[in-house]
Amino acid sequence: MALNARLDHRNPLVFDTHELGRRPGALQRLNRTIDAPKDLGLKDVIEVPEGAPVELELRLESVMEGVLVTGTARAQAEGECVRCLEPLQLDVEADFQEMFSYPEADERGRAKSRSDEDAADDEDDEDRLFVEDGLFDLEPVLRDAVVLALPMQPVCQEDCPGLCAECGVRLADDPDHHHDAVDIRWAALQGLAGSLEDGEKDEMSGAEPGVDEKQEK
Numbered sequence: 001m002a003l004n005a006r007l008d009h010r011n012p013l014v015f016d017t018h019e020l021g022r023r024p025g026a027l028q029r030l031n032r033t034i035d036a037p038k039d040l041g042l043k044d045v046i047e048v049p050e051g052a053p054v055e056l057e058l059r060l061e062s063v064m065e066g067v068l069v070t071g072t073a074r075a076q077a078e079g080e081c082v083r084c085l086e087p088l089q090l091d092v093e094a095d096f097q098e099m100f101s102y103p104e105a106d107e108r109g110r111a112k113s114r115s116d117e118d119a120a121d122d123e124d125d126e127d128r129l130f131v132e133d134g135l136f137d138l139e140p141v142l143r144d145a146v147v148l149a150l151p152m153q154p155v156c157q158e159d160c161p162g163l164c165a166e167c168g169v170r171l172a173d174d175p176d177h178h179h180d181a182v183d184i185r186w187a188a189l190q191g192l193a194g195s196l197e198d199g200e201k202d203e204m205s206g207a208e209p210g211v212d213e214k215q216e217k
Helices: 114-119 122-127 139-149 184-205 211-216
Strands: 014-016 027-035 040-042 046-048 053-063 066-080 087-101 135-137
Touching: 040 066, 040 139, 046 087, 066 139, 087 139
Parallel strands: none
Antiparallel strands: 014 135, 027 053, 040 046, 046 066, 053 066, 066 087
């Protein structure tokens, strides 16, 4: 989050810390149900649908350098089984903890001097999350937590047998499904035998009339 970014307090994932205060050790517990933002999860694999309810349980703790946020998010994700390609639903519970720093404080909670600010590394600031005008945005933390909690290869059931490699039938629906296997070593010989039989028939059908009679005489 960029410093001095304007956060919208109407955003359900933006939280106000004014009630918490800045006295170290102060605690606040919050419960909130929000609509899932777009692309919450692993795109085209498994994700929480946009607008689906997400239950948040949060614990806000005021510390010297900012606000320590500990929480749990619960939702239902939807995706597709990687083995049988059937749609599936999965309850997801994601735990997270993140520090939202005060922009004017260094890592030890002390106020920065102007020289400290000038010498600060911009890349370090980009990796940190901040409290801006008493507000913080939980969305990037929620996204990371949900992605880590979701399976990279979701399955409808642990022992899903998948699809038949030959015809694509879902094997869970037909446990006895099978195809008669042909040994490829014999398949070539069977083809050769068939071609020889066809050749003999052609020779017999092309014989000249009277040949057999002459042979009998």
